[in-house]
Amino acid sequence: MGCGNSKVLPEASKKGYVSVVQSLVAFSKAHHDDDEPKKKKCAGKQRGLWFSTNVKNPPPASNSQQQILKDGRPRDRVAKYKDKFDPRVTARYDIKALIGRGSFSRVVRVEHRMTRQPFAIKMMEVEAPGGREVCASELAVLQRVSHSNVIQLIEVFQFPQRVYMVLELATGGELLDRVVSRGHFTERDATQALRMVLEGVGYLHNLGITHRDLKPENLLYYHPGADSRLLVTDFGLATFGSAGCDISRGDHRTWSLRTTCGTPEYMAPEVLLRKPYSCAVDMWALGVITYIVLSGSMPFEDDSRTRLYRSIVRGKYSFHGDPWPSVSNLAKDFIQRLLPLDPDTRLTAEQAIRHPWVASMAASSSMRNLHRSISQNLRQRTSRSSSRCPSSSTASNVYSSKSTRKKV
Template sequence: MGCGSGKMPPEASKKRGYVGVVQSFVAFSRGRGSDHGDEPKKKVERQRVSTWFSSGVKSRRPPPPPPPSHGQQLIPRDGRPQDKAAKYKDKFDPRVTARYDIKALIGRGSFSRVVRVEHRATRRPSAIKMMEVEAPEGREVCAAELAVLRRVSHANVIQLVEVFQFPRRVYMVLELATGGELLDRVVSRGHFTERDATQALRMVLAGVGYLHGLGITHRDLKPENLLYYHPGADSRLLVTDFGLATFGGAGPEVWDSATGDGGDQTGAERSSWSLRTTCGTPEYLAPEVLLRRPYSCAVDMWALGVITYIVLSGSMPFEDDSRTRLYRSIVRGKYSFHGDPWPSVSNAARDFIQRLLASDPAARPAADQAARHSWVVTMAAGSSVRNLHRSISQNLRRRASRSGSSRCPSSAASSGGGGGGRGKANVVGK
């Protein structure tokens, strides 16, 4: 749910780069062996949570085992019995604990604590993010996130269940997604084809199209923010992490992110505004954002092009250790389909990516248009049935080796915000 957004000059943040992508493979290979082949105005630290939660929350676990089902107790990141939730129970308002049983601490951040809970009457698992709102920064980022989450209700978007608001704290109750991130699923299943990719993308496009219809631009779409609701094969895929999401998407922005007040304008009218703040995750930023031009929800479609490229290959279309060179490649639209497995990937899949990675935002398809692309509609029926899993895993392993990282921070699922291992390094802003 992203109650926070790191705002900093693009060159000021450390390069986290591809860690969010390769962490899934690192966790997987440790378990099975390696042979398988606008917006808040304060500078607020954005960190990632464990099973679904949001910005301002730091993940405390090592690379995770397969996620638990709804009926299982979450295992703490240090492998020891989880008793730390008890110390936070006293901080919860009695009106909250009367309704929810506090089970386990999930994460913590600058202004928040996140715990796994169960509804006392229904025993339904959820997660509560407790936000400290006495400080102006905490109030602002919390209000901005709630302004978005209160307006969304879709099968492929993380759902806000209810909110408890008090003078010092706000308690957000959200869905608990336990099925893992998109790339976790790709790596762990052992078999992955273009058809599998289109099945996931159809759900993502449905969620993104819904958001854009409400005039909401996500601005931080990436594989880490696409989570499966449960571990089963029939799980729905959720768009999460709304720490940088905003209404708008040409005239001045009049939406008050602190109060959620957009006057008498409808979502469609608000969606005509242009956005200007430079923010997001570097490798997924659209050219118009880097060029400091007014932009729209088309930036989300660019990010979906990057995501599709990653899902089909295990590599990034735009990547460089130098932030300057990375941005230059993005602005120039300089990427290729060279190397394995691209020779075996269909022309239809490449066409889908090329349309989304159009340098001119006006040339990119909207979400509903992308969902009608022949590759998606036919679910890659005419494409190669080759198993891409080995190539994807090898590319992830190769990138992990180049990074020299023996341990990659886990990137937790989120109900709408950033997460723990990420922090400021993945977010840029002005």
């Protein structure tokens, strides 16, 4: 977060990385995580127009969602981005507003013309080699996943110069925004959120997908309601291994990766040490996320990138300061089992779901409200980040943090 929240991009694709926009917002759709959509090819050979016919049709948007869609932006700005879209796309979708941009992409909020349901369309330029590379890797993941706790690709339009990815949207905001806005937050609330994340991450790992950039900003609520599901988003750094992690046996070692990438504060020690790694790096990141969700502070943080990395590779963190005296030993044990230096001893997603703290929904933990300490710590971090980087985003706008192209 703040200055320290920049990404380290894969060395093989640094010039081509385009971050998936994290402020994707939601329509209500029911789908099960066992069905995989058929895979489609990316625009590598540029063979002209094609688009998927297996469009997933969600139920009509609620009144509250329709209200959110009312866009007060000047029509000329909407028209400016609408003109960039192929007419065969705008024939099906009404362009509403620009919600994000990257080196090779624009993301806009849209409505389906027939159903009036809200979506996001990510328009990617694929003429440049970097754009084709990003398109291929991102689609390889998005076209395979179908889970209630993973952002869903709805359909794809492909043309010689551009590829249009239609994605579901989420109006509920990011994880930490929800924690702050609740006014009351306990360990039970934390386990409810983390269980949904673990369900999504476990599904990805079973498919052989490592996210490589898990952090609170990439965990978005589907809708503003208290019963909203939580979505894992932003697959710009995600990758496939040669096989899935055998979660049932707790085996992280069925395949390994070598590329150094991610957001520094969440990177596992084996990544920083340039050792071969597996999906266990995602579990380390979930340990960091759990620490943040329960305290509003980070286990590893330093203005100096060198000192930050040193503390990570040493596994040096503590449970000092508020609200840790009020946090249960079971919650601390959960974090400690996700943050060992040896990746083979870390909990897998399936093991983490079965951990007593999560499985019991923190039933034996204190029901003390941690909100005040969490919010205070988050405000202090935001203030420190703003003082170091006056132009950095606020806590509710950290989606747009810039990426770094420096190697670790």
